[in-house]
Amino acid sequence: DTAVSQTPKYLVTQMGNDKSIKCEQNLGHDTMYWYKQDSKKFLKIMFSYNNKELIINETVPNRFSPKSPDKAHLNLHINSLELGDSAVYFCASSEPLTTEAFFGQGTRLTVV
Amino acid sequence: GDSVTQMEGPVTLSEEAFLTINCTYTATGYPSLFWYVQYPGEGLQLLLKATKADDKGSNKGFEATYRKETTSFHLEKGSVQVSDSAVYFCALSDIFNKFYFGSGTKLNVKP
Numbered sequence: 001d002t003a004v005s006q007t008p009k010y011l012v013t014q015m016g017n018d019k020s021i022k023c024e025q026n027l028g029h030d031t032m033y034w035y036k037q038d039s040k041k042f043l044k045i046m047f048s049y050n051n052k053e054l055i056i057n058e059t060v061p062n063r064f065s066p067k068s069p070d071k072a073h074l075n076l077h078i079n080s081l082e083l084g085d086s087a088v089y090f091c092a093s094s095e096p097l098t099t100e101a102f103f104g105q106g107t108r109l110t111v112v
Numbered sequence: 113g114d115s116v117t118q119m120e121g122p123v124t125l126s127e128e129a130f131l132t133i134n135c136t137y138t139a140t141g142y143p144s145l146f147w148y149v150q151y152p153g154e155g156l157q158l159l160l161k162a163t164k165a166d167d168k169g170s171n172k173g174f175e176a177t178y179r180k181e182t183t184s185f186h187l188e189k190g191s192v193q194v195s196d197s198a199v200y201f202c203a204l205s206d207i208f209n210k211f212y213f214g215s216g217t218k219l220n221v222k223p
Contacts, residue, residue: 033211
């Protein structure tokens, strides 16, 4: 059983398109995250949700919109994709206070 | 704000060499500290963690000690293997459960 699963693993799309990445966790965690990893491997948090409520929203363009239908799912919608959006996007989940975050396998998004 | 700084790579070692990857942090309060490892084409996996000062995290021969006085959490392994080749990330989590990651250190181990 995969603890944090995200789909698709690879996504190639043209500039201007709208795409979604889905994430599901079966760990019963209350908190879920989206991270972006750039070509230099630098990880930056984008969003964090706790029990379906947005609690962290870093400086991310409005074209990125997370949606959490329930606490086990956190999807990422991206509108009007740009070349600079090309990166690996990681979903993660955790329990509050001191425990580790569990990561999905990542979605490699390539915008052409 | 909180942040994590780790040594730049890549680090290239021969098999059975001693490994140290330096990590220092800046935080308000008392964060938890972590080392994550990312193998090629995969997601991040927790390697070890420490939740309070002087705690030592250990796993698979890797160790790191939470040093509050020097705000450090250096990763060490006595004898690396080729299979340890990966990117290693130091991270902290604050009281709001927000994770901050270092820039990652790529380790190459040669036979």
